[in-house]
Amino acid sequence: MTLITEEIHIELREPADHMQVVFSVKDFLTHIGFDEVQQSLIASAASELSTNIIRYAECGSMIVRSITAGKRIGIEIIAIDEGPGIRDISKALENHYSTGRGLGLGLPSVKRIMDDFEIKSANGEGTTVTVRKWRVN
Amino acid sequence: MSNIDNNLSTEILNQLPTPVMAVNKDLELIFLNSAGCGLLGRELKELEGHFCYDLFNSQHCQTEECMMKRVMGGEEPATVRNTVNINGQNMPIEYTADVLKDKNGKIIGGLEYIIDITETVRQEQKLQNQSRTIMEISTPVIKLWDRILMLPVIGVVDSFRAQQMMDKMLNEINKTSSKVIILDIQGVAAVDTAVANHLIKIAKATSLMGCKCVLSGISPAVAQTLVQLGIDLGSINTNSNLQEAMADAFSLLDYKITN
Amino acid sequence: MTDRVNSTDSTMHLVDHCLVVPIRDNIDEHYMLKLQEEIAANIKSSDAKEVLIDVSSMRILDLPVFDLMKKTAHMISIMGSQVAFVGFQPGVASSLVDLDADFGNIQTVVTMNDGFNLFRQGM
Numbered sequence: 001m002t003l004i005t006e007e008i009h010i011e012l013r014e015p016a017d018h019m020q021v022v023f024s025v026k027d028f029l030t031h032i033g034f035d036e037v038q039q040s041l042i043a044s045a046a047s048e049l050s051t052n053i054i055r056y057a058e059c060g061s062m063i064v065r066s067i068t069a070g071k072r073i074g075i076e077i078i079a080i081d082e083g084p085g086i087r088d089i090s091k092a093l094e095n096h097y098s099t100g101r102g103l104g105l106g107l108p109s110v111k112r113i114m115d116d117f118e119i120k121s122a123n124g125e126g127t128t129v130t131v132r133k134w135r136v137n
Numbered sequence: 138m139s140n141i142d143n144n145l146s147t148e149i150l151n152q153l154p155t156p157v158m159a160v161n162k163d164l165e166l167i168f169l170n171s172a173g174c175g176l177l178g179r180e181l182k183e184l185e186g187h188f189c190y191d192l193f194n195s196q197h198c199q200t201e202e203c204m205m206k207r208v209m210g211g212e213e214p215a216t217v218r219n220t221v222n223i224n225g226q227n228m229p230i231e232y233t234a235d236v237l238k239d240k241n242g243k244i245i246g247g248l249e250y251i252i253d254i255t256e257t258v259r260q261e262q263k264l265q266n267q268s269r270t271i272m273e274i275s276t277p278v279i280k281l282w283d284r285i286l287m288l289p290v291i292g293v294v295d296s297f298r299a300q301q302m303m304d305k306m307l308n309e310i311n312k313t314s315s316k317v318i319i320l321d322i323q324g325v326a327a328v329d330t331a332v333a334n335h336l337i338k339i340a341k342a343t344s345l346m347g348c349k350c351v352l353s354g355i356s357p358a359v360a361q362t363l364v365q366l367g368i369d370l371g372s373i374n375t376n377s378n379l380q381e382a383m384a385d386a387f388s389l390l391d392y393k394i395t396n
Numbered sequence: 397m398t399d400r401v402n403s404t405d406s407t408m409h410l411v412d413h414c415l416v417v418p419i420r421d422n423i424d425e426h427y428m429l430k431l432q433e434e435i436a437a438n439i440k441s442s443d444a445k446e447v448l449i450d451v452s453s454m455r456i457l458d459l460p461v462f463d464l465m466k467k468t469a470h471m472i473s474i475m476g477s478q479v480a481f482v483g484f485q486p487g488v489a490s491s492l493v494d495l496d497a498d499f500g501n502i503q504t505v506v507t508m509n510d511g512f513n514l515f516r517q518g519m
Contacts, residue, residue, distance in 0.1 A: 311485065316510070
């Protein structure tokens with residue numbers, strides 16, 4: 001039975017759950033009708049956010065939903081975790097800044113890719129990142 | 138039935154840890170146990186008389202799939218999957234419906250109990266994803282030509298898989314003394330900075346062993362994504378398709394194709 | 397090879413004008429420094445214009461030793477000879493990359509033959 005939902009909720013409790021985020025988001029993007037380039041970009045952004053949760057917070061969740069505004073249709077992704085939080089948000093949004101291994105938190109990339117980007121985080125209080133992208137076709 | 142028996146029955150229903158409901162023939166609610174009321178976050182008093190489909194908003198509601206209508210129409214009771222929507226939240230469930238009869242055996246409505254299968258669905262999804270990946274992990278490193286290897290990368294690349302991939306590649310390079318390895322990333326589900334980082338690491342390791350790493354299968358979409366992510370693949374050769382990558386590999390090895 | 401300088405247990409030898417230097421497993425910086433001296437002395441005495449450093453026996457390689465190996469390669473270049481490393485093992489490559497080692501611009505080849513061919517081309 002195929003369920004066409006307008007919202008999916010994914011729990012991230014272990015590294016293996018990351019896979020589900022990527023596969024689910026891709027299916028969702030196809031369903032909404034984003035073109036190939038946008039699909040690749042948005043999937044990357046979602047993958048980035050998911051990796052952050054697993055790498056820095058160990059557990060959290062992601063909500064992916066379709067959104068409309070007048071004639072526009074788009075996707076909204078909310079990444080929530082109760083991890084250590086980001087001490088210095090402005091620094092984290094700088095390119096090439098990283099407190100872990102790798103090329104950085106990827107947040108600057110996510111911000112570049114998505115149309116809307118909101119982040120709420122504080123040291124010891126977890127992080128919530130909300131992003132949106134609208135279909136152009 | 139004595140009064141005492143009635144109260145005990147109701148008490149039992151109300152202590153069942155899963156929603157149980159009864160409707161009349163018009164699908165108006167005549168009973169909902171405590172678990173059911175708890176799920177809706179309302180009191181039985183305010184719910185009585187409401188149509189069950191208004192309260193539970195399931196995928197099956199008001200369609201031919203509605204098990205309640207089907208059993209009342211004469212079908213055998215069965216357990217089926219569905220999704221209910223309460224206060225904007227979707228919840229996957231399994232529900233069983235049967236007819237409700239009066240003392241004389243006449244059908245006066247229907248009965249239903251539902252079971253929350255959120256966790257079950259989650260585990261199923263996980264298993265599905267895992268078998269998908271197991272299939273992909275077992276993709277072997279392919280010997281394309283003398284001293285040229287190829288590895289198609291498919292699916293989601295997390296650090297665990299990346300490490301496995303790298304170990305496999307390095308060992309194959311050692312065994313075959315290969316000078317070029319082509320990594321085809323056409324099938325990668327999502328290229329993010331973590332994935333790019335793994336690729337860069339792998340290319341570094343192979344080149345230390347004297348084997349050049351060439352990326353192929355970079356679609357226009359992926360190319361744009363890499364640019365947007367601000368990733369510099371440095372000295373790694375990249376190609377859009379395998380044919381080009383092979384031509385690249387041949388020239389690196391100074392092989393010439395003669396007709 | 398005449399007048400071979402031999403301060404370590406190294407079995408370095410000449411093969412067709414190329415000084416082949418096998419490095420054994422489990423060495424420390426002290427050993428590497430002595431090896432470096434020995435290589436320099438032997439290049440001088442044999443006038444070898446090509447040096448192939450064989451690391452295929454090395455299963456463990458830490459950053460300080462790797463660093464000295466890079467410096468050795470640099471020294472050989474300054475002395476006017478070509479130099480390449482042959483035979484880095486999977487485990488070593490993997491751990492060096494994990495440690496985020498800087499490979500500089502050392503030349504590496506897969507087989508001895510590749511090394512000889514490389515030198516023949518004049519790098």
